[in-house]
Amino acid sequence: MGKIITTFSDGSKLEYDKGAFDEWCVYLTRPNVTRYAPKDFQYFQRLANYGAKYGFDILYNDYVEIYNLTTKEIEETVLEKIKEITNKYGEDALNVAIDFTIIYMGMIAEENKKGTKLGKRIKRLGIYQVLKEQMHYNKAANFSKGKKWRELNDICLSKGF
Numbered sequence: 001m002g003k004i005i006t007t008f009s010d011g012s013k014l015e016y017d018k019g020a021f022d023e024w025c026v027y028l029t030r031p032n033v034t035r036y037a038p039k040d041f042q043y044f045q046r047l048a049n050y051g052a053k054y055g056f057d058i059l060y061n062d063y064v065e066i067y068n069l070t071t072k073e074i075e076e077t078v079l080e081k082i083k084e085i086t087n088k089y090g091e092d093a094l095n096v097a098i099d100f101t102i103i104y105m106g107m108i109a110e111e112n113k114k115g116t117k118l119g120k121r122i123k124r125l126g127i128y129q130v131l132k133e134q135m136h137y138n139k140a141a142n143f144s145k146g147k148k149w150r151e152l153n154d155i156c157l158s159k160g161f
Contacts, residue, residue, distance in 0.1 A: 002027060006079050006101060010094060014101055016109070024109035026102055043099045044130045044137035050096055051131050054089060059096075060131040062086070063124075066104055070120055072111045078104060103127070117149040121156045128159055 002017025002025075012030045019025020019037060029035040051059045062085050069078045082104060086097040107120035122144060129135040129143060144152055 005074055005105060008094060008098060012094075012098055014098070014105060016105065022109070022113070024112055026105045026109065028098070028102060038102050039141070040126060041138050041141035043102055044126060044141050046095070046099055047127065048130050048134070048137050050089065050092060050099075051134075053092070056131045056134070060127070063100065063103070063127055063131070066100055067107065067120065067124055070104060070107045070111070072108060074105070074108060118152055118156065121161055122152065124161055125152065125156055125159070128161075132159075 002015040004013050004015045007013050010031060012028065015027050015029075016024055017027050025037050027035050028038050047059060047063075065085060066078065066082060069075070069081065079101065082100045083097050086093050086100060089096040103123060107123050110116060110122055111119045113119070126140045126143065129140040130137055135143075
């Protein structure tokens with residue numbers, strides 16, 4: 001077992017544990033679901049669905065609010081802010097909160113990666129592509145693979161982050 005970061009009202013848990021690359025792998029355990037490490041394409045797909053239902057700009061702006069609060073450290077105030085922000089998503093509030101928390105933890109992991117040049121901006125690029133450009137979630141999840149950091153940096157800068 002890793003370090004549990006937060007537990008949700010339905011008993012779902014998010015934690016960091018050892019992954020393929022480092023100690024910053026995010027794991028999700030849901031009631032009656034075995035612990036697993038969510039992949040970008042999985043939560044990108046869910047974000048695309050929530051965007052279609054609630055408005056892509058609304059979801060993106062809520063994500064940016066979390067992005068702007070993200071540092072190298074887990075902060076209880078941000079975990080609480082995520083739950084507060086996601087209350088407006090009605091029947092999907094819990095699942096949006098879980099996905100935003102997975103993304104928040106992923107951004108912290110990116111910020112803590114040794115030698116990172118892009119940090120949390122790499123996650124923002126994928127989310128921007130899914131929610132602002134409506135790029136297919138699989139394409140967005142794989143977009144940065146094999147690209148040099150300078151090319152990705154230029155793309156991020158061209159989008160304003």
